[in-house]
Amino acid sequence: MGRLANKIAIVTGGASGMGEMMVKRFVEEGATVIAADINEANLEKIKGEHITAVKLDVSSDESWKQAIDTVIEKFGRIDILINNAGISSEKTADQITAKDWELMHKINGFGPFLGIKHVAPYMKEAKQGAIVNISSYTALVGMGMNAYTSSKGSVRATSRAAAAELGGFNVRVNAIFPGTIETPMTQALTDAKEQMAMLVRATPMQRLGKPEEVANAALFLASDEASYITGAELVIDGGYSAR
Ligand SMILES: NC(=O)c1ccc[n+]([C@@H]2O[C@H](COP(=O)([O-])OP(=O)(O)OC[C@H]3O[C@@H](n4cnc5c(N)ncnc54)[C@H](O)[C@@H]3O)[C@@H](O)[C@H]2O)c1
Structure with a gap:
């Protein structure tokens, strides 16, 4: 099984x-x-026997519906x-326009909110579900005052808010904070x-991450093995943010 x-x-x-690695x-x-x-x-290219492909713009309420x-x-x-x-x-902060900021937040910030908004009612009714949100180590270490960091x-x-709200319905919500992953x-x-050499030097494990290393963590948090884990924050960055 x-x-x-x-x-x-x-x-x-x-x-x-x-995401492709998670699907596989x-x-x-x-x-x-x-x-x-x-x-x-x-x-x-990705659709297959157990993989259904659905077009979705995560920043659109109508598309989610x-x-x-x-x-x-x-x-x-x-x-x-x-x-x-x-x-x-x-x-950088001085290059970002209002439109840049808006777009970044619409996809990276509003997108996950919309996902939870549209999916949680079905999970609540079923009294079970697991949601995993992909944030980033840049949200933890003050890496550049830019729109990406802020959206993450x-x-x-x-x-955290969703974990608190949905826990009573046996719906778990966790977040993953990847470091730099080769994608x-x-x-x-x-x-x-x-730039690569600098990044590697600053990473205790002395290398970048691989998509499967994040996919395996998402798999664990999504599975019943993580049945009492909610509101957790799992950093997968080779130790970068621990320094
Ligand atoms: N690669 C890294 O180093 C890294 C580090 C930390 C966090 N992350 C985060 O991990 C996630 C996956 O990143 P990746 O590195 O695999 O990137 P990627 O560019 O390989 O994949 C991102 C996917 O999101 C899709 N996408 C973009 N806008 C969309 C929208 N509006 N609606 C639906 N789909 C949309 C793209 O088409 C693409 O298939 C992202 O949220 C990214 O911010 C990546």
Whole structure:
């Protein structure tokens, strides 16, 4: 029996990077997975026997409603929600425009809130569910006063508030704080040799993380093995924020 046998899981941003790895790991452990993403070309590539691809713009209330209606119609319930979709930007505080800030928060901050808003009622009714929100180590260490950091701080606060609110319904909400992980999002950074070397030097484990190292943690938090864990904050950064 897989660790997620018979579970119905939604992974946002499931068509690339860590989300794609979560989709694959969850299927290996017996789940039926809905990969929800705005990138239709990548969704086409990932869909398969136990993977349903659903187009979703996490920043849109209407898009969430349509996606969740589709999932409920097809599967009847949702056991797991991973709020993973996100965008990043290297712009510094003096470069950021009001529009940049708004867009970043709409996708990274408002997106997970909308996910919880649309999925939690079904989980509450079923008296069970697991939600995992992907924040970032930048929300913990004061890494640049930029919109990304701030949007990931919002994910942290939303997770704790949702954990407190939903715990009584046996719905668990936890947050993961990845360090720099090798995915398409960080491609430009990993290509910049000097910056990479600095980052690696500052990381106690002396390397960047791999998508499967985050996917395995999400798998644990989403599974019944974590049945009394809610409101937790799991940092996966090779020790970067511990220094
Ligand atoms: N890679 C890292 O170093 C790192 C570190 C900390 C946190 N994170 C966070 O982890 C998550 C996954 O990042 P990744 O590195 O796998 O990036 P990625 O770019 O490989 O994947 C992100 C996915 O989100 C999707 N997406 C973007 N906007 C969307 C929207 N509006 N609606 C639906 N889907 C949308 C993209 O199409 C893409 O498939 C993000 O939230 C990111 O901020 C990444």
